[in-house]
Amino acid sequence: MSVFEKLHWEDWTVLILTLATIVIYGTWKTRKNKNVQDYIKGGNEAKWWTIGLSVMATQASAITFLSTPGQAFHSGMGFVQFYFGVPIAMVIICMVFIPLYHRLKVYTAYEYLESRFDLKTRTLAAILFLIQRGLAAGITIFAPAIILSAVLGWNLTILNIIIGILVIIYTVSGGTKAVSITQKHQMGVIFTGMFIAFFIIISQLPEGITFSKALDIAGASGKMEVLDFSFSLENRYTFWSGIIGGTFLALSYFGTDQSQVQRYLSGKSVKEMRMGMIFNGLLKVPMQFFILMVGIMVFVFYQFNTSPINFNPQAETEIANTSYxxxxxxxxxxxxxxxxxxxxxxxxxxxxxxxxxxxxxxxxxxxxxxxxxxxxxxxxxxxxxxxxxxESNDKDYVFIHFILNNLPRGLIGLLLAVILCAAMSSTASELNALASTTAMDLYRRNVNRELNGTQMVQVTKLFTLAWGILAIIVACVAYLAENLIELVNIIGSIFYGNVLGIFLLAFFFKFVRGNAVFVGAIITQVIIFGLFLLNEFGHITLPYLWLNFVGCIIVIVIAVLLQTLSRNKTDLA
Incomplete structure (x- = not known):
C-alpha cells in the first residue's frame, strides 16, 4: 500500500495545515525582533507557563513519541525510572543556577565560566556542548524522518531536508522568541494527539476489556514492573540509576546545556524562571509515565489483534524475494x-x-x-x-504501525503532525542554542569583539542557518542505533557529566582555578570516551546513565588534585 493509500485527504489537510500554521505564526509573530536581547533572550518577556512548556518541548522530541511507546511495548514501564532525577535537579537548578545566571545577566551558560575561571575554560565547555548538541540536532531530524520514510515510503533525504527547512525558516527569523512561541502551540498539538490516541486504543480493545482489565493483562505479562531497587549494573534502568545517574544527567542538561538554559533565560524574572522549571519538574515524570502507558495499551491491543513478527515494514519487503x-x-x-x-x-x-x-x-x-x-x-x-x-530492532516502529493501521482518517494526520511538531520543536531549540553559543562564546570572544547589537543579530542568524544545514547533513548520513531515545541520551551522557563537573567546581570549589579545571576536563573527556568504548565492547559493565555521575566526579577530583599540587609547588618555591 502506497503512502497515498494510507493517508487520505483528511490526513493531508490536518498535517499540512498544522505544520504551516505553526511555521507562519512563529515567523509573523517575531518579525520585529531587532536587537540581541530580543533575538537571543526573547526580550525577557516569557511567562512561567511558556518557559515550562518550552523546556518540556525542547526535551520531548519526536524520538520521545516514537520510541517511548515502543520501549514500553517491548520492555514495560521500567524506563520511567530514567526520569526520577528530574524533579530533584529542578529544585537544585532553581536554588543555585537560575539566581546566578540572572544576577550576571548572561546570554549563555558558558559566559559565567570565563568570569569564574578563564576564556579557555569557557571555550572548552562551549565546544563540548556544540559537539554533542550538534550531533543531537541531526538525530532529532533523522529520527522521525527514517521511520516515516520506512513506513510511508517517503524519500528519506527529502524528508530530512523538509523538516530541517521548516525549522530553519522561523528559527532564523525570530530567534528565541519564535522558538518559545511555536513550542507552546506544538505542545498543545502533541498533548491533544497523544490523549486522543490513548482513548482510541482503549476504545478498540475487545468488549469487556476495560482500562482496569487492560492493566491486569499488562501486569500478568510483566509489563507493569515500574520500580527496580536492585543495585545490579546489568540492569540499565533501576531506581538508583534514575535517582543518581538521572539527577546528574538532568542537572547537566537543564543547568548547563544552552538549549535548555536559553529557554528559561528568556523569563521575565527569577520567579517566572523558577516557576517554569518547577512546572517542568512536576509534569515531566507523569508525562513520560503517560507516554509509556500508551505503549502498554498498544501492547494489550496486540494481545487481541495480529501483530507483525517485526514492526519495520522495510524488513518484510526486503526479505520477500530471498531464500529466507x-x-x-x-x-x-x-x-x-x-x-x-x-x-x-x-x-x-x-x-x-x-x-x-x-x-x-x-x-x-x-x-x-x-x-x-x-x-x-x-x-x-x-x-x-x-x-x-x-533496522531489525523495531521498537521505534511499534507506535507508528499502530497509528497507520488502526486510527481513523484525520487522526492519522494529527498523529503525524504530533511527531513532526516534536521534531521541529526540539530541533528549533537546538539550532537556536547552537547559534547563540557559537556567536557569543566563540565568535564574539575569540574572533571579533567589536560587533554592535545589530551585527550580532545578523551573525547569530547566519550561524543558525549554518547549524541548520549541518543538522540536515548529519541527518542524511546518520543511521539508527538500538533505540533512538537511548541514542540521544547516550550522546549526552558522554559529555554532560564532564560539563556539569566544571560548573560544580565553579559554584562550590572557590580555590580551584582555570588551568586545573581546563586540564582536568580534557583528561576526564578522554577517560569517559574510554569507559564508554570498554562498555560497548563488553570489557566492563557500566550503563550509560552512570557516565554522568562518573564524569562529574572524575573532573572534580582531577581538578582539585591538580590545584592542590599546584599550590603545594608554589608554597615550596
Missing part, C-alpha cells in the same frame, strides 16, 4: 499460534486470577520474544547479504 522468506513466514505463523494461546490464557486469567495462568502467560511472552529475536537475525542476514541498512 519461508523461514520468516514460518516464524510469523508460529507467533500467530502463540497469540491465540495467549488470548485463551488471558481470558482464563481474567476469570480466575490464577498465579499458574500468570506464569503460563509470561512463558508464552518469552516464547514470542524468542521468535522476534530469530526474526531479527534473519533481517540482519538479509541486510548483510544485500548490503542494505535495515
Amino acid at each position: 522468506y519461508q523461514s520468516y513466514s514460518d516464524l510469523q505463523r508460529q507467533q500467530e499460534t502463540i497469540q491465540k494461546e495467549k488470548q485463551a490464557l488471558i481470558t482464563d486469567y481474567l476469570e480466575t486470577g490464577s498465579d499458574t495462568t500468570v506464569e503460563a502467560i509470561k512463558a508464552a511472552n518469552e516464547d514470542e520474544s524468542k521468535l522476534r529475536a530469530e526474526a531479527k537475525l534473519i533481517i540482519d542476514k538479509v541486510a548483510e547479504e544485500k548490503d542494505l541498512k535495515i
Whole structure:
C-alpha cells in the first residue's frame, strides 16, 4: 500500500495545515525582533507557563513519541525510572543556577565560566556542548524522518531536508522568541494527539476489556514492573540509576546545556524562571509515565489483534524475494499460534486470577520474544547479504504501525503532525542554542569583539542557518542505533557529566582555578570516551546513565588534585 493509500485527504489537510500554521505564526509573530536581547533572550518577556512548556518541548522530541511507546511495548514501564532525577535537579537548578545566571545577566551558560575561571575554560565547555548538541540536532531530524520514510515510503533525504527547512525558516527569523512561541502551540498539538490516541486504543480493545482489565493483562505479562531497587549494573534502568545517574544527567542538561538554559533565560524574572522549571519538574515524570502507558495499551491491543513478527515494514519487503522468506513466514505463523494461546490464557486469567495462568502467560511472552529475536537475525542476514541498512530492532516502529493501521482518517494526520511538531520543536531549540553559543562564546570572544547589537543579530542568524544545514547533513548520513531515545541520551551522557563537573567546581570549589579545571576536563573527556568504548565492547559493565555521575566526579577530583599540587609547588618555591 502506497503512502497515498494510507493517508487520505483528511490526513493531508490536518498535517499540512498544522505544520504551516505553526511555521507562519512563529515567523509573523517575531518579525520585529531587532536587537540581541530580543533575538537571543526573547526580550525577557516569557511567562512561567511558556518557559515550562518550552523546556518540556525542547526535551520531548519526536524520538520521545516514537520510541517511548515502543520501549514500553517491548520492555514495560521500567524506563520511567530514567526520569526520577528530574524533579530533584529542578529544585537544585532553581536554588543555585537560575539566581546566578540572572544576577550576571548572561546570554549563555558558558559566559559565567570565563568570569569564574578563564576564556579557555569557557571555550572548552562551549565546544563540548556544540559537539554533542550538534550531533543531537541531526538525530532529532533523522529520527522521525527514517521511520516515516520506512513506513510511508517517503524519500528519506527529502524528508530530512523538509523538516530541517521548516525549522530553519522561523528559527532564523525570530530567534528565541519564535522558538518559545511555536513550542507552546506544538505542545498543545502533541498533548491533544497523544490523549486522543490513548482513548482510541482503549476504545478498540475487545468488549469487556476495560482500562482496569487492560492493566491486569499488562501486569500478568510483566509489563507493569515500574520500580527496580536492585543495585545490579546489568540492569540499565533501576531506581538508583534514575535517582543518581538521572539527577546528574538532568542537572547537566537543564543547568548547563544552552538549549535548555536559553529557554528559561528568556523569563521575565527569577520567579517566572523558577516557576517554569518547577512546572517542568512536576509534569515531566507523569508525562513520560503517560507516554509509556500508551505503549502498554498498544501492547494489550496486540494481545487481541495480529501483530507483525517485526514492526519495520522495510524488513518484510526486503526479505520477500530471498531464500529466507519461508523461514520468516514460518516464524510469523508460529507467533500467530502463540497469540491465540495467549488470548485463551488471558481470558482464563481474567476469570480466575490464577498465579499458574500468570506464569503460563509470561512463558508464552518469552516464547514470542524468542521468535522476534530469530526474526531479527534473519533481517540482519538479509541486510548483510544485500548490503542494505535495515533496522531489525523495531521498537521505534511499534507506535507508528499502530497509528497507520488502526486510527481513523484525520487522526492519522494529527498523529503525524504530533511527531513532526516534536521534531521541529526540539530541533528549533537546538539550532537556536547552537547559534547563540557559537556567536557569543566563540565568535564574539575569540574572533571579533567589536560587533554592535545589530551585527550580532545578523551573525547569530547566519550561524543558525549554518547549524541548520549541518543538522540536515548529519541527518542524511546518520543511521539508527538500538533505540533512538537511548541514542540521544547516550550522546549526552558522554559529555554532560564532564560539563556539569566544571560548573560544580565553579559554584562550590572557590580555590580551584582555570588551568586545573581546563586540564582536568580534557583528561576526564578522554577517560569517559574510554569507559564508554570498554562498555560497548563488553570489557566492563557500566550503563550509560552512570557516565554522568562518573564524569562529574572524575573532573572534580582531577581538578582539585591538580590545584592542590599546584599550590603545594608554589608554597615550596
